Each structure stands twice: as structure tokens, then as C-alpha cells.
Amino acid sequence: MAIILGCIIGGVTTATEAAGIAVCYSLALTFLVYRTMNWKKLMMACxxxxxxxxxxxxxxxxxxxxxxxxxxxxxxxxxxxxxxxxxxxxxxxxxxxxxxxxxxxxxxxxxxxxxxxxxxxxxxxxxxxxxxxxxxxxxxxxxxxxxxxxxxxxxxxxxxxxxxxxxxxxxxxxxxxxxxxxxxxxxxxxxxxxxxxxxxxxxxxxxx
Incomplete structure (x- = not known):
């Protein structure tokens, strides 16, 4: 939420681009940090x-x-x-x-x-x-x-x-x-x- 609002309010990105950035950030967190995401779960989510x-x-x-x-x-x-x-x-x-x-x-x-x-x-x-x-x-x-x-x-x-x-x-x-x-x-x-x-x-x- 902070990324999306920060990018939009700051004029860095459009709302759609901010949503894309948030998705990439979420994938990085779930794959690399928390390690709760795998390819099977990703395909189900997609x-x-x-x-x-x-x-x-x-x-x-x-x-x-x-x-x-x-x-x-x-x-x-x-x-x-x-x-x-x-x-x-x-x-x-x-x-x-x-x-x-x-x-x-x-x-x-x-x-x-x-x-x-x-x-x-x-x-x-x-x-x-x-x-x-x-x-x-x-x-x-x-x-x-x-x-x-x-x-x-x-x-x-x-x-x-x-x-x-x-x-x-x-x-x-x-x-x-x-x-x-x-x-x-x-x-x-x-x-x-x-x-x-x-x-x-x-x-x-x-x-x-």
C-alpha cells in the first residue's frame, strides 16, 4: 500500500504502473524473504x-x-x-x-x-x-x-x-x-x- 500510494502521490508512476511494482515487490518478498511462495502456488494465483x-x-x-x-x-x-x-x-x-x-x-x-x-x-x-x-x-x-x-x-x-x-x-x-x-x-x-x-x-x- 505504501509503495502504491507513494508512487502515485509522488507522480512517479501511474496507478497501473504502481500496481505492477507492488506485484513485483510482493513476489520478491514471498519467494526470497518469507519463502512461502513456490511455482505451483504462483500458477494457481495466476x-x-x-x-x-x-x-x-x-x-x-x-x-x-x-x-x-x-x-x-x-x-x-x-x-x-x-x-x-x-x-x-x-x-x-x-x-x-x-x-x-x-x-x-x-x-x-x-x-x-x-x-x-x-x-x-x-x-x-x-x-x-x-x-x-x-x-x-x-x-x-x-x-x-x-x-x-x-x-x-x-x-x-x-x-x-x-x-x-x-x-x-x-x-x-x-x-x-x-x-x-x-x-x-x-x-x-x-x-x-x-x-x-x-x-x-x-x-x-x-x-x-
Missing amino acids: SKAAKTTGIVLLLIGVSNILQWQMAYLELPDLTAKLLLSATDNPLIMFALINIILFALGTFMDMAATILICTPLFLPLAMQMGMGPVQFGMVLLLNCALGLNTPPVGTVQFIGCAIGGVSVGQVMRTILPFYMALFVAMAVVTYVPGFSTWLPSLITGHPVM
């Missing part, structure tokens, strides 16, 4: 990693298909027009944006959600009085919730595959944490200072 990676790639492929289909049908533009025609109340508009972002996040990869929804909802949110920094926090929180929610829920499927448990078992145990995340989402959405005070403190001037 096999399990390949299966987990296969699950992730399959989920990303499905989400990319959905992303293309949505763009082809012009659903994002249609959604924006429907929202503007439905209400001009900022409180209701922010709630609808949250619902849509969360729903999309359960089906789509995080990168796809950000690329599609940012140009769509950011101007709409700013028109209703939400700043870009606050919108970024709302978007990322919804993506984080989506990554942990079936039917796609990439992060949850990875965790279940690694832990050897079913999604149903996990869902029953993490429901209280979902409630806490939804409360945090509401606070970030409707209390601008909650997500902008730290950037304002760092930059020395108000951040929206």
Missing part, C-alpha cells in the same frame, strides 16, 4: 487472477455495448429534453439527475458513465445552480454506488469472485452501508459547502 480478469472484461464489454446502443438511439439528449420539460425546480431536478446517474452506473462502466453524462448533465446542473466541483462529486458518488450494485456492479462481482461468496450474500450484509451512502449523496447534492469547502481551503478562493 489462474485465479485470469478468471477474475475475465469476469471484469466480460462486464466491461457488455457495458460498452450498452453505451453504443444508448448513443445510437440518442437517449442522453432525449433524457435531457425530458428533464427540462418535466420540472424547473432545482431540488427535483437534482433528485432526477441522481436517479438517472445511479441507474446508468449499475449497467455501465464508470468511464463510460462519466464520458456520456458529464457533457449531458453538467450544463443542466449548472443552469440549476450547482457548481462543476459539486457536480463532479455527485457524479463520482453515483458511479461508486453503481459499481457496487447489480446487475453489472463490476466492483461487487470482483469482490465476490475473490472472496468466493455469492452476490446475494453480499447484498444482505452491505444494505446498511448503502443507506449511509445515500445519506452522503443527499448531503453532497443539497449542501454545496460539504463538497466545496476543502477545495476552497486548498486553493484559497471560493470553489463552486
Whole structure:
């Protein structure tokens, strides 16, 4: 963890490169220092990693298909027009944006959600009085919730595959944490200072 965070924060490597360095460090420790790793265990670990990676790639492929289909049908533009025609109340508009972002996040990869929804909802949110920094926090929180929610829920499927448990078992145990995340989402959405005070403190001037 120290290697990964140190390399990323120090700007020495990207997150992917830091993960590669951490793997090499772990192999060196287990092979040369602790001597708990052998070639048989290494092959088993690689096999399990390949299966987990296969699950992730399959989920990303499905989400990319959905992303293309949505763009082809012009659903994002249609959604924006429907929202503007439905209400001009900022409180209701922010709630609808949250619902849509969360729903999309359960089906789509995080990168796809950000690329599609940012140009769509950011101007709409700013028109209703939400700043870009606050919108970024709302978007990322919804993506984080989506990554942990079936039917796609990439992060949850990875965790279940690694832990050897079913999604149903996990869902029953993490429901209280979902409630806490939804409360945090509401606070970030409707209390601008909650997500902008730290950037304002760092930059020395108000951040929206």
C-alpha cells in the first residue's frame, strides 16, 4: 500500500504502473524473504487472477455495448429534453439527475458513465445552480454506488469472485452501508459547502 500510494502521490508512476511494482515487490518478498511462495502456488494465483480478469472484461464489454446502443438511439439528449420539460425546480431536478446517474452506473462502466453524462448533465446542473466541483462529486458518488450494485456492479462481482461468496450474500450484509451512502449523496447534492469547502481551503478562493 505504501509503495502504491507513494508512487502515485509522488507522480512517479501511474496507478497501473504502481500496481505492477507492488506485484513485483510482493513476489520478491514471498519467494526470497518469507519463502512461502513456490511455482505451483504462483500458477494457481495466476489462474485465479485470469478468471477474475475475465469476469471484469466480460462486464466491461457488455457495458460498452450498452453505451453504443444508448448513443445510437440518442437517449442522453432525449433524457435531457425530458428533464427540462418535466420540472424547473432545482431540488427535483437534482433528485432526477441522481436517479438517472445511479441507474446508468449499475449497467455501465464508470468511464463510460462519466464520458456520456458529464457533457449531458453538467450544463443542466449548472443552469440549476450547482457548481462543476459539486457536480463532479455527485457524479463520482453515483458511479461508486453503481459499481457496487447489480446487475453489472463490476466492483461487487470482483469482490465476490475473490472472496468466493455469492452476490446475494453480499447484498444482505452491505444494505446498511448503502443507506449511509445515500445519506452522503443527499448531503453532497443539497449542501454545496460539504463538497466545496476543502477545495476552497486548498486553493484559497471560493470553489463552486
